[in-house]
Amino acid sequence: MSVATRPCSPDLATSIALLGAVEDVVVLLDREARLCWMNAAAVRQAVATCDADPATLLDRSLRDACPAFADVTLDAAIARALAATDAAQVEVVFVMRSGPEPLQTRVRVMPVPHGVALVFHELGDTTPLRRAEAERSLLRAAVACINDLLVITSATPGPDGAPPIVFVNEAFERHTGWHRDDVIGKPSTLLDGPGTDPALIARVHEFLRRGESVRAELMHYTREGREYWVEMVIVPVYDADGVHTHWVAVHRDISERKALEEQLFQAQKMEAVGRLAGGVAHDFNNVLTAISGFSELLLEELPAGSGPHEEVQQIRAAAARATALTRQLLAFSRKQIMRPRLVNVGGLVRDMERLLERTVTEEVTIRMTVAAFTSPVLADPTQLEQVLLNLAVNASEAMPTGGMLTIEVSDVALGQSYAHRHHGVQPGHYVCLTVTDTGVGMDRATRERIWEPFYTTKAGGTGLGLSTVYGIVRQSGGYVWVYSEQGIGTTFKIYLPVATHDVPEFEPAVTDVGALGGTETVLVVEDEALVRDVTRAMLVRRGYTVLLAHDGDHAVRVAADHFGTIDLLLTDVVMPKANGRRVAERLRMMRPELRVVYMSGYTEDAIVHHGVLEPGIVLLEKPFTDEDLARTVRAALDAPPAVVPPNR
Numbered sequence: 129m130s131v132a133t134r135p136c137s138p139d140l141a142t143s144i145a146l147l148g149a150v151e152d153v154v155v156l157l158d159r160e161a162r163l164c165w166m167n168a169a170a171v172r173q174a175v176a177t178c179d180a181d182p183a184t185l186l187d188r189s190l191r192d193a194c195p196a197f198a199d200v201t202l203d204a205a206i207a208r209a210l211a212a213t214d215a216a217q218v219e220v221v222f223v224m225r226s227g228p229e230p231l232q233t234r235v236r237v238m239p240v241p242h243g244v245a246l247v248f249h250e251l252g253d254t255t256p257l258r259r260a261e262a263e264r265s266l267l268r269a270a271v272a273c274i275n276d277l278l279v280i281t282s283a284t285p286g287p288d289g290a291p292p293i294v295f296v297n298e299a300f301e302r303h304t305g306w307h308r309d310d311v312i313g314k315p316s317t318l319l320d321g322p323g324t325d326p327a328l329i330a331r332v333h334e335f336l337r338r339g340e341s342v343r344a345e346l347m348h349y350t351r352e353g354r355e356y357w358v359e360m361v362i363v364p365v366y367d368a369d370g371v372h373t374h375w376v377a378v379h380r381d382i383s384e385r386k387a388l389e390e391q392l393f394q395a396q397k398m399e400a401v402g403r404l405a406g407g408v409a410h411d412f413n414n415v416l417t418a419i420s421g422f423s424e425l426l427l428e429e430l431p432a433g434s435g436p437h438e439e440v441q442q443i444r445a446a447a448a449r450a451t452a453l454t455r456q457l458l459a460f461s462r463k464q465i466m467r468p469r470l471v472n473v474g475g476l477v478r479d480m481e482r483l484l485e486r487t488v489t490e491e492v493t494i495r496m497t498v499a500a501f502t503s504p505v506l507a508d509p510t511q512l513e514q515v516l517l518n519l520a521v522n523a524s525e526a527m528p529t530g531g532m533l534t535i536e537v538s539d540v541a542l543g544q545s546y547a548h549r550h551h552g553v554q555p556g557h558y559v560c561l562t563v564t565d566t567g568v569g570m571d572r573a574t575r576e577r578i579w580e581p582f583y584t585t586k587a588g589g590t591g592l593g594l595s596t597v598y599g600i601v602r603q604s605g606g607y608v609w610v611y612s613e614q615g616i617g618t619t620f621k622i623y624l625p626v627a628t629h630d631v632p633e634f635e636p637a638v639t640d641v642g643a644l645g646g647t648e649t650v651l652v653v654e655d656e657a658l659v660r661d662v663t664r665a666m667l668v669r670r671g672y673t674v675l676l677a678h679d680g681d682h683a684v685r686v687a688a689d690h691f692g693t694i695d696l697l698l699t700d701v702v703m704p705k706a707n708g709r710r711v712a713e714r715l716r717m718m719r720p721e722l723r724v725v726y727m728s729g730y731t732e733d734a735i736v737h738h739g740v741l742e743p744g745i746v747l748l749e750k751p752f753t754d755e756d757l758a759r760t761v762r763a764a765l766d767a768p769p770a771v772v773p774p775n776r
Contacts, residue, residue, distance in 0.1 A: 133165045133186070153248035155190070156240070161206055162187050164243070173248075190246075197233075205237040209244040271297045277304070277379035281316045283364070283372045289333060290315035291375055303381065305351035316377070321349035332362070339364055339372055345382065357386040384549060390576075392551045412450070414656045416751035420447040421662035424754045425669075447751065468604075470627055471509045473559050474502040474537045480513060484520050484535075491530025492523075499538040505559050506627040507604045515600050518593040519563040519620055525586060526567030526618060536562040542623065553607055558623040569614040578610065644758035645670035648695035648765055652676050653683045653711055654727075655703045659750075663698065663727075666754045667761070680706035680714065687715055694719055696765055698748075701728035725764045727752070 133144065144165050147154050153173050156165040163186050166174065171182045178185070178194040185193040191203065205220045217238040236247040271278060277300040281291035293316055296308050304319065311318055320329065324347050335342035341363045348358050358379040365374040423444040430437040477498055484494055516535075523533050540560045547553040570578070577583045581595040597620075601608045605625050612618035650672050654660040657678075664674045675690060677683035680703065687694060697715055699708040706714075712724045727748040748760045 147245060147247075150247065155246050156243055157190065157206065157210075157246065158243045159210060161189055161210060161244070163190060163193050170248075202235060202237075205235070206244055206246075209237045209239045212239045275299050277358070277381075279316065279377040279379065280365075281375045281377065283374055285336075286315050288315050288317070290317045291336070292316070293318070294374065300379075303350070303356075304348075316375075319348040321347070321353070321355065323347040323349075323355055332360075336362065336375065345386075348379070356381055356383040358382060387549065388551050413750040414659050416447050416450055418656075418658035418662050420444060420751050420753060421666060423447065425662070425665055428669075467508050467510070468506045469509065470504040471507050471512060472502060472504055473512065473561055473624065474498040476509060476512060477516065477535055477537050477561070480516060484516070484533075487517060487520050488524035488533060489527075489530070492527055493530075493532050495532060495534045497534065497536040497538075501539075502537055502559050503539050503557065503626040505604075505606075505624040507624060508600075511600045511604070515597050515622070516561070516563070518597050522593055523563060523565035523567060523618070526565050526569075531566035531617075532564075534562070534564040536560070536564075539626070540623070550607070550609070553623075554625075557626040558606070559626060561622040561624070562619060563622075564617060564619040566617040569616050569618055570610075570612040571614055575610060575612055644755070644762050645672070646762065646765060647671050647673070649673040649675065649690075649693055650696045650698055650761065651683060651687060651690075651694050651715075653678075653680070653697065653699040653703070653708070655679055655700060659700070663757065666757050669754075670758055670761075672761070679703055680711040683711055684714055684718075687718055694722060696761060697722055697724045698761065699724070699726060701726050701747075723764050723767065725760055 144156065147156070147167065150167065151169065153169045154167045155163060155170050158164045166182055166185070174180060174182045174185060174194065177196050180194075190206070191198045202220050205218050208218070217236055220235045220237060221233070234249045236249060238245045238247065274297070278295075278297040279293060279300060280295035281293050283291065286292045292313050293311050294313075296306075296311055300311075301307055306318070317329070328344055328346050332342050332344055341361070343359070343361050345357060345359050347355055349355050359382045360377055360379050362375055362377040364372050365376055367373050423440050426440045427437060427444070430440060477496065481494070481496060488494065520533065520535075527533075538560055540558050542553060542555055542558055544555050547555045574585060578594050579598040583595075598608060601622055601624070607623045609621045610618065611621070650667055652660060652663050652667070652674055654663065654676075655678055660676055660678070664676060667674050675686050675694065677686045683697075683699070694715075697712055699711050701708040703711075708726050708728070712722075712726075716722050716724075725746045725748055727750060746760065746764050748757065752760075
C-alpha cells in the first residue's frame with residue numbers, strides 16, 4: 129500500500145491531490161481531528177514507528193492511532209489550526225518517544241479546507257537539542273555567577289543616541305543597586321555621572337556608530353551615586369544571517385586598581401618633586417652659608433648701632449628666614465637629619481594639649497581620644513611635634529567659624545588586604561595618629577595636590593606645612609593618608625611602625641664659647657668657592673691654619689704636598705667625582721689619625737641611613753654660623769682620634 133485513505137469530502141480530496149507530491153511524511157486530519165489520509169512516507173513511518181497496519185489507523189485521532197505522537201504542544205497546534213479562520217500555519221517542535229532513542233520532530237501544521245495537514249519535515253536524534261539546552265543552561269548559570277557586569281543592548285540607538293538596555297546580569301544588580309526591571313529599555317548611559325568624561329563617551333559612541341568593538345576606562349555611578357571605575361569592552365553581536373542585532377558590554381570594576389595607580393603616580397610624583405626640592409635646598413644652602421657667614425664677618429667689623437650694621441643685620445635675618453624654608457624643603461624631600469629615639473605618641477599628644485589649645489582659634493574645640501597604652505615608635509619627637517602642630521593649624525584654618533578638632537591615638541594592625549589597597553604599605557603593627565576636623569573639606573583636585581611644596585589654597589600661605597608633614601612621616605618609615613569631603617571635613621591618618629629596636633642617643637659635647645678657636649691645621653674640601661672662602665675666613669679668625677681643596681683628587685694632592693700635621697678634615701658630602709666619605713677614606717689611608725667633620729645642607733647615603741647619622745659621624749649642617757662651625761671643629765679636635773686601619 130503506497131497510501132492510506134478513507135472516503136473523504138471533495139475539499140479534502142483536493143488537498144490530498146495537492147499534497148501527494150510531497151516527499152516528507154504528510155497526514156491529513158478531518159474537522160474532528162481524525163486521521164483520514166496518509167502519504168506513502170507516512171505509511172512507512174507508521175509501520176516502523178507504530179508497528180501497525182496503516183488502514184487500521186484511519187478514522188482515529190493521531191494520539192490514539194500512534195501514542196508516540198502524543199504531545200500537548202502538537203495537540204494545541206492542531207486545535208488552533210482547526211479553529212483558525214485564515215490559512216496561517218505554525219511550526220511545532222516536539223520529542224517523539226518511540227524506540228530506544230527519542231526523536232526530535234519538527235511538524236508544520238497547516239489549515240486546509242475541512243481539516244488540517246501535518247507535514248513532518250524532519251525526524252532526528254534529540255541529542256543536539258538536549259546538548260543545546262544543556263549549553264543554554266550552562267550559559268545562564270555562568271552569566272549568573274560571573275562578577276563582571278554584563279549589559280546587552282539593542283544595536284539600534286535610542287532617541288538620545290544611546291542603545292537601550294535589553295539584558296543585565298545579577299552582578300549588575302548587586303554592584304549598581306539597579307534592578308533589571310528598572311533598567312530594561314533605559315539608555316546605556318544610565319550609569320554615567322558628573323565624573324564621566326563626556327569626550328570619552330563621544331568617542332565610544334563614534335565607534336558604535338561605525339559598528340566597531342571598543343575598549344575604554346571610565347567612571348560610572350551606582351544608583352545611590354557612589355562612583356567607581358570600570359574597564360568596559362563592547363563587541364557587536366550578529367545573527368545567523370550576519371545582521372548586527374545587539375551589543376554586548378562587559379564592565380569590570382577596576383576602582384581598586386585605579387586607586388593603586390593613583391597612589392603609585394602620586395608616590396612617583398612626590399619622589400620626583402622631593403629630589404628636585406632636595407637638590408634646590410642643597411644648592412640654596414650653599415648660597416645661604418656664604419650669605420650668613422659673610423654677614424657675621426661684616427657685623428664684627430661694623431660698629432654696633434651704625435646704619436651699615438643694622439642693614440647687615442637685616443641681611444642676616446633674611447638669611448635665617450630662608451634657612452627655615454630650606455629646612456622645610458629638606459623635611460619634605462626626606463633629606464633632613466633625624467635624631468630618633470623611642471617615643472610614646474600618646475604621651476606626646478597629651479603633653480601637647482595645652483600648646484594645641486593656644487594654637488587653634490577660640491571657636492575650635494579639641495577632643496582627644498588617646499588609648500591607655502600605645503606601643504613605642506622610633507622617631508624624632510621634635511619632628512612629630514611639628515607634624516601635629518602643622519595639622520592642628522591646618523585644621524583650625526579649615527574651620528573659620530569654629531568646629532571640632534579630634535585627635536586620636538591607638539595601636540592598629542595593618543593586614544595584607546589593607547596593604548594591597550594602599551601602595552607601598554607593609555603589613556604589620558603601627559601606631560595610628562588620626563587628626564579630624566569638621567571644616568570645609570577638600571575637593572578631589574585639592575586632595576591630589578596637598579602634599580606638594582608651595583601649593584596652597586590660603587592667601588599668604590607658604591604651602592610647606594603639609595609637605596613637611598608628608599616628608600617627616602615618610603622619613604620616619606610611616607604612611608599618611610587623607611580623607612576629605614567638601615562641607616563635611618577632613619581626616620588625616622598617620623601610621624608609624626611600632627619600634628622593634630632602640631637607637632642609642634648621642635649628645636654632642638658642649639664646648640664653652642669662650643674657648644672656641646685653636647692653632648691646629650684644618651683641610652677644607654668644598655666644591656663651592658663661596659663656601660670655601662667663608663669657611664676659611666671663619667677658621668682663620670679663630671686662629672686655625674687652613675688648607676683648601678676643591679674636590680677629592682685635589683685634597684689628596686694637597687695632603688701629599690703638606691709636610692706638616694693635618695689635624696682635621698672638614699669636607700662637604702655631596703661633590704663631583706667623589707663624595708666626602710670617599711675623600712675621608714682616601715686621606716685616612718695616608719693619615720690614619722685624621723679627624724673628620726662632614727658638612728652638608730642635605731643628607732646623603734654616604735653618611736646617613738634613612739636620615740640617621742652613622743655611628744661616629746660628625747655632621748655640620750649648612751647653612752651654619754660662625755659659632756656652629758667653631759663649636760663643631762673644636763669638639764672634633766678635642767675628641768679622641770679614631771684610628772682607621774690603612775687597608776679599610
